[in-house]
Amino acid sequence: MDDVIRKVLAEYAHLPVDVATISDDDDLYQAGMTSHASVNVMLALEDEFDLEFPEAMLRKSTFESVAAIRTALGALASS
Amino acid sequence: MTNSLRAPAGRLFRNELVAAGLLVPAGTDGIYGRSSVYEDIVVGIESVVMAAAASEGTVSYRFPPVMPRQVFERTGYLGSFPDLIGAVSTFTGTDKDHKNLMEVAQSGGDWTALLHDAGVALCPAVCHPLYPTLTGRLPEEGSRYDVSGWCYRHEPSLDPARMQAFRQHDLVYVGDAARAVAQRDRWLELGNDVLSSLGLVLETVVANDAFFGRVGRILSNNQREEALKFEIVTTVADAEHPTAIASANCHRDHFGKPFGILTADGEVAHSCCFGFGLDRITLALLRTHGLQPADWPVAVRNRLWP
Numbered sequence: 001m002d003d004v005i006r007k008v009l010a011e012y013a014h015l016p017v018d019v020a021t022i023s024d025d026d027d028l029y030q031a032g033m034t035s036h037a038s039v040n041v042m043l044a045l046e047d048e049f050d051l052e053f054p055e056a057m058l059r060k061s062t063f064e065s066v067a068a069i070r071t072a073l074g075a076l077a078s079s
Numbered sequence: 080m081t082n083s084l085r086a087p088a089g090r091l092f093r094n095e096l097v098a099a100g101l102l103v104p105a106g107t108d109g110i111y112g113r114s115s116v117y118e119d120i121v122v123g124i125e126s127v128v129m130a131a132a133a134s135e136g137t138v139s140y141r142f143p144p145v146m147p148r149q150v151f152e153r154t155g156y157l158g159s160f161p162d163l164i165g166a167v168s169t170f171t172g173t174d175k176d177h178k179n180l181m182e183v184a185q186s187g188g189d190w191t192a193l194l195h196d197a198g199v200a201l202c203p204a205v206c207h208p209l210y211p212t213l214t215g216r217l218p219e220e221g222s223r224y225d226v227s228g229w230c231y232r233h234e235p236s237l238d239p240a241r242m243q244a245f246r247q248h249d250l251v252y253v254g255d256a257a258r259a260v261a262q263r264d265r266w267l268e269l270g271n272d273v274l275s276s277l278g279l280v281l282e283t284v285v286a287n288d289a290f291f292g293r294v295g296r297i298l299s300n301n302q303r304e305e306a307l308k309f310e311i312v313t314t315v316a317d318a319e320h321p322t323a324i325a326s327a328n329c330h331r332d333h334f335g336k337p338f339g340i341l342t343a344d345g346e347v348a349h350s351c352c353f354g355f356g357l358d359r360i361t362l363a364l365l366r367t368h369g370l371q372p373a374d375w376p377v378a379v380r381n382r383l384w385p
Contacts, residue, residue: 034331035297035298035301035302036155036158036298036333038297038301039294039297039298042294042297043294053293055293055296058293058296058297058300059296059297059300059301059304060297060300060301060304063297
């Protein structure tokens with residue numbers, strides 16, 4: 001799962017640094033991801049994992065780190 | 080949403096305005112002619128706003144209500160508000176195509192499907208045409224502008240505070256990130272001073288734009304969490320649901336980045352704007368002081384028409 005998350009971030013987060021240098025808990029917004037970019041990350045994750053983030057998850061914090069994204073995807077997969 | 084009015088109250092107020100001859104329905108929801116009495120109020124508000132802008136040392140520009148399609152695309156409006164856009168189309172065909180166009184139109188068909196891009200879009204926000212003119216380096220302290228004109232947003236409604244075509248007067252700052260936030264906050268105070276001097280009872284609230292769809296929910300939530308947008312609200316049609324008549328917005332680098340606007344240090348510039356909703360302020364004055372401006376409080380009249 002983490003490989004796919006990082007692949008999506010590399011393609012859509014438009015970070016000024018290499019995604020490989022970002023740790024699981026690093027704040028992606030502080031690393032340079034804009035809210036518009038986070039929207040594209042969300043859409044790409046939905047395509048990759050064939051799921052839809054529910055209304056309650058449509059907030060900044062859901063996509064703030066690799067770990068947060070993993071937790072959100074885990075919660076959706078088990079629901 | 081603080082600025083969404085419930086239809087019944089909006090419709091009632093609209094009927095009062097139409098009966099008083101202030102607004103003339105043009106035949107589709109949200110498009111109106113304005114009477115000279117109404118326009119005198121707009122002119123008065125503009126003069127008060129212009130005086131405030133002059134005190135801020137702004138450079139004034141007026142743009143037409145259409146902008147090049149390429150500029151429109153770079154503002155990101157298509158991504159955030161696809162349901163509000165107005166793109167202009169025109170006929171580019173031959174005599175034969177024209178005959179077909181007329182046949183489709185005369186049979187009640189959708190003749191607009193036979194048109195092609197005219198290369199321009201209607202301005203959805205009065206400050207948007209300004210940014211492409213600012214490409215390059217700014218002075219150390221940034222730059223201040225004021226722009227005024229017509230905007231179009233496709234949201235037909237019977238609520239007179241939600242017109243499809245309306246006027247905004249914006250104060251715009253471009254410069255470094257810290258100054259942009261400080262300027263936004265200072266203009267929020269200035270805007271409150273200007274509007275309360277017209278006898279309006281105001282409240283300032285954190286707000287969000289009506290971004291489209293699920294994607295828009297993230298943008299709206301972010302905007303509120305980061306307090307990027309404030310609205311000055313007052314009663315227009317519905318006392319239960321105040322209407323935004325002005326807003327103070329921090330854009331971060333949303334315009335600086337696509338239009339290559341740089342600070343004196345070479346960083347991507349941030350921007351902010353303070354928008355006076357000229358039609359909504361007019362409606363708020365009519366609601367607050369009554370439909371006969373001749374009977375308004377002397378202090379308000381003197382301020383609008385010194």
